[in-house]
Amino acid sequence: MDQPEEPLTTDSEFDNTDASFIQQVQRLHKLTVxxxxxxxxxxxxxxxxxxxxxxxxxxxxxxxxxxxxxxxxxxxxxxxxxxxxxxxxxxxxxxxxxxxxxxxxxLPQQEKQRLEKQVYRIRQQGPTHPLWKWVCD
Structure with a gap:
């Protein structure tokens, strides 16, 4: 039987209920616009x-x-x-x-997940990421 592929990231990788995380995703979307x-x-x-x-x-x-x-x-x-x-x-x-x-x-779910992953990567890299001061600061 074919097993469904597991998603690349799970919800447990980052806390997407955190208010600051949601705000950072919104800032990243605004930067994209x-x-x-x-x-x-x-x-x-x-x-x-x-x-x-x-x-x-x-x-x-x-x-x-x-x-x-x-x-x-x-x-x-x-x-x-x-x-x-x-x-x-x-x-x-x-x-x-x-x-x-x-x-x-x-926003479509796929776009939300892409933005969340990108915010997660920005948070992981920290202040050395070029978008850090616009998204996380």
Whole structure:
């Protein structure tokens, strides 16, 4: 008979009912949210301006006479700019959907366990861990 695999960590490894532990998990989640938005912001400050700069002639034409065909051809003949803008828009949408799901439905159990394991590792390593002062201090 196949035995079910044992989980990598058990609840006895760390006391997840401790109020400070729960607060540290929440701080780590908040850092994760800030990190994702910081990444998206950096994308919009670095990749998007370069992409728009490459499309400046087409944007000028779109301002003069806008058609969807002109937009399609402008984007088709500038694939790197199109990819850059699509990446910025896609990452923004992904973070919005991820954060909306967490707000509306709460964190999934798997995500909670991942955060708890990470807080446990931060606690084990102590002040030498780069996230120690933001999570445990």
């Amino acid at each position: 800030y990190g994702r938005w910081l990444f998206v912001g950096c994308l919009w400050l670095t990749i998007a301006p370069v992409s728009f700069w490459d499309l400046r002639a087409e944007i000028y034409l779109w301002e003069q006479y806008f058609t969807w065909v002109a937009v399609r051809y402008g984007l088709f003949y500038h694939p790197l700019s199109t990819f850059g803008l699509a990446f910025c828009i896609g990452m923004t949408a992904a973070v919005l959907i991820w954060q909306s799901r967490n707000i509306l439905l709460g």
